Amino acid sequence: MPPTNPDERINQLGLTIPDPFPSFGSYVMAVIDGTTLYTSGHVPFDGTALITGKLGDDLSTEQGARAARLAALSLLATLRAELGHLSRVRQILHVTGTVNAAPHFVDHTAVIDGASDLLVDVFATRGQHARLAVGVNSLPADMALELQAVIALHPRNGEHDA
Amino acid sequence: MPPTNPDERINQLGLTIPDPFPSFGSYVMAVIDGTTLYTSGHVPFDGTALITGKLGDDLSTEQGARAARLAALSLLATLRAELGHLSRVRQILHVTGTVNAAPHFVDHTAVIDGASDLLVDVFATRGQHARLAVGVNSLPADMALELQAVIALHPRNGEHDA
Amino acid sequence: MPPTNPDERINQLGLTIPDPFPSFGSYVMAVIDGTTLYTSGHVPFDGTALITGKLGDDLSTEQGARAARLAALSLLATLRAELGHLSRVRQILHVTGTVNAAPHFVDHTAVIDGASDLLVDVFATRGQHARLAVGVNSLPADMALELQAVIALHPRNGEHDA
Numbered sequence: 001m002p003p004t005n006p007d008e009r010i011n012q013l014g015l016t017i018p019d020p021f022p023s024f025g026s027y028v029m030a031v032i033d034g035t036t037l038y039t040s041g042h043v044p045f046d047g048t049a050l051i052t053g054k055l056g057d058d059l060s061t062e063q064g065a066r067a068a069r070l071a072a073l074s075l076l077a078t079l080r081a082e083l084g085h086l087s088r089v090r091q092i093l094h095v096t097g098t099v100n101a102a103p104h105f106v107d108h109t110a111v112i113d114g115a116s117d118l119l120v121d122v123f124a125t126r127g128q129h130a131r132l133a134v135g136v137n138s139l140p141a142d143m144a145l146e147l148q149a150v151i152a153l154h155p156r157n158g159e160h161d162a
Numbered sequence: 163m164p165p166t167n168p169d170e171r172i173n174q175l176g177l178t179i180p181d182p183f184p185s186f187g188s189y190v191m192a193v194i195d196g197t198t199l200y201t202s203g204h205v206p207f208d209g210t211a212l213i214t215g216k217l218g219d220d221l222s223t224e225q226g227a228r229a230a231r232l233a234a235l236s237l238l239a240t241l242r243a244e245l246g247h248l249s250r251v252r253q254i255l256h257v258t259g260t261v262n263a264a265p266h267f268v269d270h271t272a273v274i275d276g277a278s279d280l281l282v283d284v285f286a287t288r289g290q291h292a293r294l295a296v297g298v299n300s301l302p303a304d305m306a307l308e309l310q311a312v313i314a315l316h317p318r319n320g321e322h323d324a
Numbered sequence: 325m326p327p328t329n330p331d332e333r334i335n336q337l338g339l340t341i342p343d344p345f346p347s348f349g350s351y352v353m354a355v356i357d358g359t360t361l362y363t364s365g366h367v368p369f370d371g372t373a374l375i376t377g378k379l380g381d382d383l384s385t386e387q388g389a390r391a392a393r394l395a396a397l398s399l400l401a402t403l404r405a406e407l408g409h410l411s412r413v414r415q416i417l418h419v420t421g422t423v424n425a426a427p428h429f430v431d432h433t434a435v436i437d438g439a440s441d442l443l444v445d446v447f448a449t450r451g452q453h454a455r456l457a458v459g460v461n462s463l464p465a466d467m468a469l470e471l472q473a474v475i476a477l478h479p480r481n482g483e484h485d486a
């Protein structure tokens with residue numbers, strides 16, 4: 001049974017949370033409304049470059065799943081920057097994964113699982129989320145995918161309700 | 163005036179709710195946060211096979227609307243499995259319909275109406291929802307469409323607030 | 325520092341809020357759940373015609389940004405019709421922008437900024453939102469884009485909480 005503290009779990013998994021990736025338009029990376037947090041689309045960045053290209057044309061499903069994992073790490077970076085520590089996450093409620101894909105591509109599930117698996121590894125049952133995974137024909141800067149989430153938080157005062 | 167009980171309305175309409183369709187990736191079909199329920203993308207399944215293909219290329223608008231109705235029935239199956247009975251639904255808040263479409267397709271509204279009409283038939287005013295309907299160039303397993311929803315619930319204790 | 329009253333700000337900016345654009349399917353333009361409002365997809369309408377066509381093929385990025393601004397004005401029209409006045413908006417939480425685009429299009433950010441910039445101009449910090457901007461290969465009636473939002477409201481009784 002994994003530890004319930006996601007920050008410890010990050011260390012246990014040997015993960016490195018990257019620097020938060022900035023907004024590159026007229027939006028912010030996350031907005032909090034009470035105990036609900038809405039994120040912007042998160043992009044796959046390997047520390048040097050964005051992962052770009054279309055699944056089914058330029059990238060394999062395996063490369064796509066790795067890109068999804070990178071986007072999930074970027075999402076964790078935003079959460080840590082917004083919340084201080086990941087243990088304020090009560091539940092990942094919903095994830096939207098948009099895959100930059102060729103019209104014949106059919107393996108979106110395996111691609112976005114690269115992100116979903118990481119969220120469950122880190123948050124255990126609190127990381128189990130509903131999800132919409134779709135293929136789109138283009139994304140900003142030709143990014144391979146985007147990952148957006150709606151997340152329930154524990155109240156700020158530490159009086160965790162569950 | 164239709165009965166306000168959606169479970170009775172299902173019978174009155176002669177509808178059969180199918181078995182809940184399982185997740186086929188690292189996600190769950192629905193997550194509840196207080197009195198808000200987020201669903202995953204629901205797919206059109208006729209009891210034997212998924213409805214696949216692209217609107218405008220492989221499927222007519224009428225076939226698409228039928229697929230949307232099947233996806234809405236699958237969404238009802240998830241709701242009944244999660245909630246016990248459909249009368250816990252206070253309001254369908256928002257539906258996202260993603261249509262697997264050829265680039266020249268323009269009748270997404272009529273396609274997704276196949277789902278929306280069913281929700282209003284079953285839930286009456288509680289089924290009237292906001293909606294985003296778009297065309298995408300590919301979907302997992304080449305499914306014809308996906309249907310995702312955000313739904314407000316009555317509290318579990320039966321102390322319905324409206 | 326801009327005035328905090330968005331209705332005054334509309335006048336100061338010389339903006340004209342159009343008539344609310346009607347639903348053209350089996351959905352409503354907005355649903356309110358407590359202090360959360362979900363909108364449907366809003367479309368670019370210049371008072372005479374919908375802005376149609378694909379970014380990268382039929383429309384320039386500048387034309388797309390203007391279309392996004394028109395869709396944002398239509399969203400404001402829906403909000404004013406639903407809420408009476410725009411000062412009931414506590415925070416724009418999340419915007420989804422779907423751009424009807426050619427597969428090679430990469431400037432979705434600049435297009436949807438046309439909407440986001442307007443929301444920030446009108447609502448100042450209350451207009452700063454999280455966002456998902458993607459390219460889709462088709463939209464209803466070949467519209468250039470759709471704009472959907474989730475918005476936090478002040479309670480109706482005027483006892484504004486912030």
